Amino acid sequence: MKSLEELAAELQGYDPHALPASAVHAFLQRWVEPIRDVERVALPAARERILAQAVVAPMDVPPHDNAAMDGYAVRGADLHPSQPTTLQVLGTCYAGQAGWVQPVPAGACVRIMTGAVMPAGCDTVVPLELVSATSDTTITLPPGVVRPGEHRRLRGEDLAAGQPALQAGQRLGPAALGLAASLGQAELTVVRRARVAYFSTGDEVLSLGQPWRPGAIYDSNRYTLTALLHRLGVEVIDLGVVRDEPAELEAALRAAAAQADAVITSGGVSMGEADHTKAMMRRLGDVVFWRIAMRPGRPMAVGSLRLAPDTAPTLLFGLPGNPVAAMVTFLVFVRPALLRLMGASPSELLPLRARSNEPMRKKPGRTEYQRGIVSRAPDGSLQVRTTGQQGSGVLRSMVEANGLIVLHHDQGSVAVGDEVDVLMFEGLI
Structure with a gap:
């Protein structure tokens, strides 16, 4: 079996020290294998789960022609295009009833409620507010008030029986x-929920509740990344903060691999890091360490941990420690990989196009994800500006932004008025 480094080397133009973002996407989609385990759950519990078996319509939806609004069911052929039409009212059709028993003859109509079965012979509904005159037994319609066939829902127009x-x-x-x-499905077959373990690394990282000390920082990644995982719908195993000490790192990685389908860490994967995280990842698994041609979020580790030959491998994603870099690399790379692990059909996040309100300096050769604020311009078009300082540790920028401005690998500087791609945060974070 090929090692991860050998598989990665098959990527066109592979360079672990300057890997394009597109190559990372291609590799992860090829490498990650979906979970095969499934379970049957009640419909309310299936929210945000991944469907494992197609649902086929057991009936036509709707099951019969029915009225799209309250009004009168009429025969379209009875409507005069140039003069008023007077029709005899035979009675009323209510929703939930079997429908009008006898066919409606020419010159007659039936009052009908929204959702009620269309009477035989009728193909059009005239809304109540469009009737010009009524009596106990007749209605009068203005000429051309509706077209034949209007305001009627056809049997099976949503789904035909047997259709996925x-x-x-x-x-x-x-x-x-x-x-x-609507198809009467009380239960659905879904993919077993993915289990993802997370821990932060670093002697300088403090958990909440610990007293602050010079040179230390409080752990924000634990809360942003576990919240992103919860938003994705996985089962989160929070292992907290692990000190940069070989025995603790080994214990944490082994505990994570024993419980989870994937492990995510933050910190300890940069070139020249003075810690043991990279060494322990190499010792326990098959791991590659990349410098991705992107900003923020250049360092990233990808690999698998296998505790025993007869156990399934656990995916490993080592993210940078800077808060914004950790979030961006998760959103751009790890989230799509986890969706594939969860059994979700591939889907590309479609960016918006917005005009830049400011110049942005950039050299071709890397992808940049700048935090942006999209708003509506006076002419109704979309415009975007950055949140200001774009450092990978400025977590405030992720709070102020409503999307990521994507400056692509081969793209150069942006002038005021140029259109740029923006990945909106709604639905992501």
């Missing part, structure tokens, strides 16, 4: 759950 309603690999959001419920 939801595809395997689909993430089950509110609309998908509603659609499954």
